[in-house]
Amino acid sequence: xxxxxxxxxxxxxxxxxSNSKIQVVENDPAIMTSFIGARGLGIKYMTDExxxxxxxxxxxxxxxxxxxxxxxxxxxxxxxxxxxKSPLTGGIANAGxxxxxxxxxxxxxxxxxxxxxxxxxxxxxxxxxKRITLRxxxxxxxxxxxxxxxxxxxxxxxxAYIAAIGPAGENLVRLANVITGGVTGARxxxxxxxxxxxxxxxxxxxxxxxxxxxxxxxxxxxxxxxxKTWKYxxxxxxxxxxxxGETGTIGVLSFTNDLGILPTRNFKTGVFEGAHKISGxxxxxxxxxxxxxxxxxxFACPAGCARLSLVEEPGYEGKGEGPEYxxxxxxxxxxxxxxxxxxxxxxxxxxxxxxDTISTGVTVGCAMELFEIGALTTQDIGYDLKFGDADALIxxxxxxxxxxxxxxxxxxxxxxxxxxxxxxxxxxTVKKQELPNYDPRGVKxxxxxxxxxxxxxxxxxxxxxxxxxxxxxxxxxxxxxxxVDRFAIEGKAEMTxxxxxxxxxxxxxxxxxxxxxxxTPEQEIIDLLQSATxxxxxxxxxxxxxxxxxxxxxxxxNLKAGLSAKDDTLPKRFLKEPMPDGPCKGQVFEQDQLxxxxxxxRGWDEKGVPxxxxxxxxxxxPSRGNxx
Amino acid sequence: xxxxxxxxxxxxxACRICEYICSTHNFGEINPSKSRIKVxxxxxxxxxxxxxxxxxxxxxxxxxxxxxxxxxxxxxxAVEVVEENCIGCRMCVKACPFGAMDVHEKDKLANKCxxxxxxxxxxxxxxxxxxxxxxxxxxxxxISMEYIKKVKQAKEQEVEI
Numbered sequence: 001x002x003x004x005x006x007x008x009x010x011x012x013x014x015x016x017x018s019n020s021k022i023q024v025v026e027n028d029p030a031i032m033t034s035f036i037g038a039r040g041l042g043i044k045y046m047t048d049e050x051x052x053x054x055x056x057x058x059x060x061x062x063x064x065x066x067x068x069x070x071x072x073x074x075x076x077x078x079x080x081x082x083x084x085k086s087p088l089t090g091g092i093a094n095a096g097x098x099x100x101x102x103x104x105x106x107x108x109x110x111x112x113x114x115x116x117x118x119x120x121x122x123x124x125x126x127x128x129x130k131r132i133t134l135r136x137x138x139x140x141x142x143x144x145x146x147x148x149x150x151x152x153x154x155x156x157x158x159x160a161y162i163a164a165i166g167p168a169g170e171n172l173v174r175l176a177n178v179i180t181g182g183v184t185g186a187r188x189x190x191x192x193x194x195x196x197x198x199x200x201x202x203x204x205x206x207x208x209x210x211x212x213x214x215x216x217x218x219x220x221x222x223x224x225x226x227x228k229t230w231k232y233x234x235x236x237x238x239x240x241x242x243x244x245g246e247t248g249t250i251g252v253l254s255f256t257n258d259l260g261i262l263p264t265r266n267f268k269t270g271v272f273e274g275a276h277k278i279s280g281x282x283x284x285x286x287x288x289x290x291x292x293x294x295x296x297x298x299f300a301c302p303a304g305c306a307r308l309s310l311v312e313e314p315g316y317e318g319k320g321e322g323p324e325y326x327x328x329x330x331x332x333x334x335x336x337x338x339x340x341x342x343x344x345x346x347x348x349x350x351x352x353x354x355x356d357t358i359s360t361g362v363t364v365g366c367a368m369e370l371f372e373i374g375a376l377t378t379q380d381i382g383y384d385l386k387f388g389d390a391d392a393l394i395x396x397x398x399x400x401x402x403x404x405x406x407x408x409x410x411x412x413x414x415x416x417x418x419x420x421x422x423x424x425x426x427x428x429t430v431k432k433q434e435l436p437n438y439d440p441r442g443v444k445x446x447x448x449x450x451x452x453x454x455x456x457x458x459x460x461x462x463x464x465x466x467x468x469x470x471x472x473x474x475x476x477x478x479x480x481x482x483x484v485d486r487f488a489i490e491g492k493a494e495m496t497x498x499x500x501x502x503x504x505x506x507x508x509x510x511x512x513x514x515x516x517x518x519x520t521p522e523q524e525i526i527d528l529l530q531s532a533t534x535x536x537x538x539x540x541x542x543x544x545x546x547x548x549x550x551x552x553x554x555x556x557x558n559l560k561a562g563l564s565a566k567d568d569t570l571p572k573r574f575l576k577e578p579m580p581d582g583p584c585k586g587q588v589f590e591q592d593q594l595x596x597x598x599x600x601x602r603g604w605d606e607k608g609v610p611x612x613x614x615x616x617x618x619x620x621x622p623s624r625g626n627x628x
Numbered sequence: 629x630x631x632x633x634x635x636x637x638x639x640x641x642a643c644r645i646c647e648y649i650c651s652t653h654n655f656g657e658i659n660p661s662k663s664r665i666k667v668x669x670x671x672x673x674x675x676x677x678x679x680x681x682x683x684x685x686x687x688x689x690x691x692x693x694x695x696x697x698x699x700x701x702x703x704x705x706a707v708e709v710v711e712e713n714c715i716g717c718r719m720c721v722k723a724c725p726f727g728a729m730d731v732h733e734k735d736k737l738a739n740k741c742x743x744x745x746x747x748x749x750x751x752x753x754x755x756x757x758x759x760x761x762x763x764x765x766x767x768x769x770x771i772s773m774e775y776i777k778k779v780k781q782a783k784e785q786e787v788e789i
Contacts, residue, residue, distance in 0.1 A: 072658055074645050100644075107660065184642070184671055211733055213657030223652070289674055290638070296674070297643030302755040304641035308674045319674070 006217035007069030007533035008032055009109050013132060015125060017201050018059060018117030022132050027111060033535055037068030039094045039508035040546070041112060042083025043553045046092065049114075052561035056087035056193075057172060057200040059118035065105075065163070065206065066112035068511025069533050072103035072214055074226050076516030078299040080105070080163075080180070081508065086192040087200075088174045088359070088413055089431040089456040091558035093192030096460065097163075098298035098513055101180040101187075101208065104161040108210030119202035124164075126156055127208045137204035142167060144352035145179040145186065148205060153182060157209040164205035166354025168401040169195030173411035175359040175400075175434075179351055182207070185308070185321035186351040187298070191433065192455050193413075195354045217534025225527045230302075232519040244305035244515055248288075249325035251280035256329070259469060259486075260582030261442035263435070264333045265387055266365035267428045267573060270439040271582035274338025278328050282340060287311055289319075296321065303516050309344050316341035323347040323357075326459075329437035330361025334428075335368060335393055342390035346397050353401035359413060362434035364396050366414035366427050375421040381406050425572045431456035431563060440574050442584035443468045445484075445492040448594045449499065451568050454554035461508070462499035464492075466518055489590050493597040501547035509550065549618045552610055556620070565608035568595060629763040630705025632683045633665075633741070633748055640758035642667050642676035646750035650741075653749045664730065664741040665750050665759075678758060680750070681728040681741040683707055689720035689729055689740075697738065704746040709738045 014023040035044045042064045054060050063084045070077035080102030086093030105113075108127045122137040140148040145166045152162055162182035169176035176195030180187045198204075216222045243251065256262040257275035264272040276282065289295055289308040297304035310319050323331075323344050331350075332343040350357045370376040371385040378384055382405070385392050399407025409417050414434055418427035428435045433456025440447025445464035450457040459465070468486040484495075506525050507514040517525060522540050530536060537543055558567075569575075574589040599606060603614030615621070647663040655662050665680040687707050690698045697713035698720060700706070716736035721729045730739045741748075743761075751761045 072648075074648055181671075184669055185674070211659070211661035213651065213655065213659030213662065215657050216652070219652055219656060295641065297641040299643070300645055300648055301643050302645060304643060304756070 006215050007529075008037070008111050009106050009212075009214060010111070011109055012111050013113045013127075014116070015113060015132075015134070016116045017119040017123065017134075017203060020119075020134050022134065024110075024130070024132070032069075032111075033537075034546075035550070036505065036509040036529075036537075036546070037111065038066045038071070038079060038081040038511055039083065039096070039504060040550045041066045041509070042081055042094055043092065043550055043557065045114060046083060046085070047553055047557060050085060052085065052557045054085060056085040056090065056197060059116075059201070061085045061197060061200075063115040063194075063197050063201060063203070064112060065115075067102040067106055068509055069111075070529065071511030072106045072299060073216070073222075073528075073532060074300040074302065075229050076298070076301040076303070076513040077511045078103055078301060079507070079511045079513060080189070082163075082178055082189045082194040084192075084194055084197045085561070086194070086433075086455065087172070087196045088193035089433050089563075091431060091456070091561050091563050092454050092554045093194050093197075094455060094508070094554075095177065095189035095191050095194045096508065097178070097180050097187050097189035098301070099161070099180045099187035100184060100299045101161045101163050101182075102511065103299040104208045104210055106210070106214050107212055108208050109212045113206070115201060115203060118200065122202045122204050124152065124203070124205040124207060127206070127210070128157065129210050129212060140204055141170060145181065145354050146352050149181050152205060152207050156207050160207050160209040162205055162207050163189070164354070165195040165198045165203075166352055166401065168353045168355040168411070169199035170204075171401070171403045171411065172196045172199055173355060173401060173403060174413045174416075175356045175363065175411065176354050177356045179354050185296070187321070188351065188356070190356040190358065191458060193356075216532050218531045222528065222531040225524065225531055229517070229520050229524055229528070232517075245303040247280050247284070248305050248307040250283050250307060250323060250328055252325045253328060253333075254279045254281065255469075256438065257333075258583075259442060260579065260584040261439040261469075262329060262333050263428075263437050263439050265336055266334060266362070266369040266426065267435065267439060267571075268369075268577075269580050269582065270442055270584050272333040272336070272338075274336070275333065277338040278332045278340045278343055283307065283309070283323075287340065287344060298513065301513060301516055305515060311341045311344050313341040316345040318345065318348055320344075320348040320351060322351070326437055327357035327361070330358045330434075331364070331393065331397075332361070334361050334365035334437070336387040337390045337393050338388070339390040342394060346393050349394065349397050349401070353397075355397070355401055358436055359434040360397055360400060362428050363400070363410055363414040363417060364393055366418055367396065367410065369426050370418065370421050370423060373423070373426075375423050375426075428571055428573070429457060430570060431558075431567045433457050435570075438465055438469075439579070439584065440570055440589045441579045441587040443486050444489050444589065444594065445486075445495050445499075447570065447574065447589045447591075448492055448496045448598060451570055451591065451595060452496065452598060453500070454551065454558055460503075460514070462496055462503055463514065463518070464496050464499050467495060467499075487584075487587060489594055493594060493601050496598065497601055500551050501544050504547035504550040505543050506547070509546075545618065549620065552614070552618055552620060555608075555610060559609060565606075568608055629765055630683070631743075631761050631763050632705065633680050633743070633751060634760045634762055634767055635678055635680070636758050636760065637677050639756045640667065640676045640678055641756060642669060643755075645753050645755070646678055646759065649749045649753045653744065661733065662730075662739065664739060678750075679726060679728055680759075681707065681724075682726060683741075683743070688723040688725065692719045692723040694719065701742070704743050706743040706746075707740065708742045709740060711737055714738050
């Protein structure tokens with residue numbers, strides 16, 4: 001199909017690391033139009049080619065790096081997805097990242113890469129336009145992402161972009177991520193332990209530099225469509241996107257604390273007395289390189305929500321990207337550390353070592369609570385581990401990446417930590433993945449998304465709180481005329497399902513950042529997609545159905561991998577312990593009522609298994625192998 | 629007086645939409661390597677600078693060109709490439725003190741900013757105002773206004789300057 005050359009580049013790469021065979025393959029037009037890109041493509045190839053029962057860290061797991069057709073296009077098309085089986089959850093992982101890496105991969109002329117097997121010795125993949133080579137990486141194995149990138153830029157191209165793992169990924173830490181950067185600073189494809197999969201394959205990094213162009217089917221119309229979306233983020237219209245430009249995600253921290261949903265003391269409560277010390281306001285005043293100005297954007301993004309920090313306090317000094325809200329809350333309020341320079345430093349260490357800040361912070365929080373109740377002792381750790389101890393936070397983060405001593409079990413994540421010391425219920429996880437920073441007792445739809453998202457507790461695959469707490473008009477009709485009550489449970493199953501299906505195609509498969517397009521009506525996103533690719537995708541209903549298909553295929557992958565309805569649950573804390581104080585005082589998460597509703601509306605049986613009628617409606621035929 | 633593209637570098641976020649706009653406008657494809665404006669990045673220092681032709685008054689590229697392939701557009705003030713005269717010797721690339729001169733990947737002929745005929749697209753799409761299109765008189769006026777504001781402030785506070 002000639003259309004394929006618009007939006008997409010039309011080709012992908014297969015790398016067999018076991019025998020160093022590299023193949024450039026033409027995309028299958030039927031797959032591209034059915035699954036579009038990024039997350040959709042990822043689950044398609046994982047379903048077809050990987051046995052879900054495979055151990056995530058064994059060579060027969062595959063590692064897919066995929067962009068979408070709109071990656072490298074404004075507004076905010078810059079996402080790359082790392083799709084594989086997760087060593088943390090045992091189910092599907094799809095970690096997304098912005099920055100410039102995906103755009104540069106497309107400028108090399110490739111939409112996605114599938115890695116198979118395992119290299120005998122450490123290697124990195126160097127793609128310069130059509131020239132693709134595997135190179136030895138022994139000299140950077142063991143180095144942090146920052147040093148690795150510097151060395152790789154010197155030996156490849158000074159303007160190259162890089163996706164690399166740090167020592168955490170090499171050491172198979174189940175919380176390890178992939179850090180993208182290169183000539184620019186760190187951006188993390190954070191969740192699900194995707195960095196450990198790269199580490200298990202002895203793949204240290206992917207380096208890209210390209211000079212080819214990406215074509216758009218109808219450039220004139222596409223540019224007009226971009227201009228139409230301008231109004232949704234342009235100042236001074238109050239909007240979430242322009243707000244993010246103004247404050248960065250860290251600006252959210254005071255807000256969630258005011259709402260009483262800022263996870264504190266390992267999610268015991270939702271208000272943190274030290275919140276003002278680690279807030280966006282304090283950051284802008286003291287540590288932001290450009291003060292309150294937007295300081296850094298991803299490729300083709302007009303908002304620029306990233307912040308750059310400069311810390312001069314002795315012992316914590318350094319420069320780096322971030323910190324973001326999720327990092328500060330996980331490493332800060334969850335552990336009760338209100339020493340901002342220490343929190344920022346812990347985040348920098350995570351970036352350099354290649355570890356997910358959310359899972360890392362929440363795992364340290366879990367250890368602190370285990371110590372508080374006496375399940376962990378001074379002998380286990382080497383010192384008294386108390387909530388609020390900034391030095392302990394930094395010490396444990398370093399040990400976790402190195403998997404030294406007590407750090408070994410920390411590197412397994414909080415669930416395995418809690419289990420080992422007899423208290424898995426103190427691990428704030430769903431499907432063994434740590435919760436992001438919105439206490440579900442105060443945002444019920446978001447909580448339901450944590451419970452049901454296929455990659456475990458996670459906010460990005462359904463940001464229901466856009467309707468519940470943020471005053472955005474995301475997804476048109478959900479909030480426009482409705483006053484959404486964040487504590488209500490009525491209608492939340494429907495809302496969560498809608499968000500999950502919509503995010504699966506509109507952001508995660510197209511390559512758009514949802515921050516930027518959360519206020520853009522569905523039809524305008526479809527217009528952008530169709531004018532870029534020149535393909536008619538059949539309108540909103542067809543695309544929402546595709547989103548549902550992607551979500552359901554991921555669910556099936558998880559079920560075949562051994563996950564089941566018993567994994568669809570928040571920790572007991574949220575179900576049984578009423579919120580002790582703050583604006584959410586007395587609230588619990590009514591999972592017993594929300595979840596059956598959700599299964600039913602999804603067309604799943606009471607065990608959470610998609611029923612035959614639903615599969616037929618979506619055109620999924622699990623009996624015919626995995627092919628659909 | 630002719631306008632030129634002025635860079636307010638503290639406002640640049642390195643979003644590179646200028647590169648998207650320039651390459652799609654001039655070449656019909658998204659291709660930063662062909663873009664006539666390029667955001668240069670010094671990563672470790674968080675420093676980004678959109679590099680684009682200064683349209684110099686006494687342009688070294690024009691002076692060094694052996695084939696009269698670079699001429700000034702009298703209407704817009706832009707230095708433009710006359711492709712049929714260009715032999716691709718790249719002397720202009722070396723002569724430009726800003727590294728703002730580029731050559732096409734394929735035919736190696738000179739590739740540079742022509743101010744889109746007097747209404748540069750990149751400036752229109754720069755959200756934070758890192759790029760502005762104005763005359764040098766405007767530029768000096770802005771700088772002197774900033775300066776005299778400081779003088780006024782100092783005088784009000786009776787500070788010696």
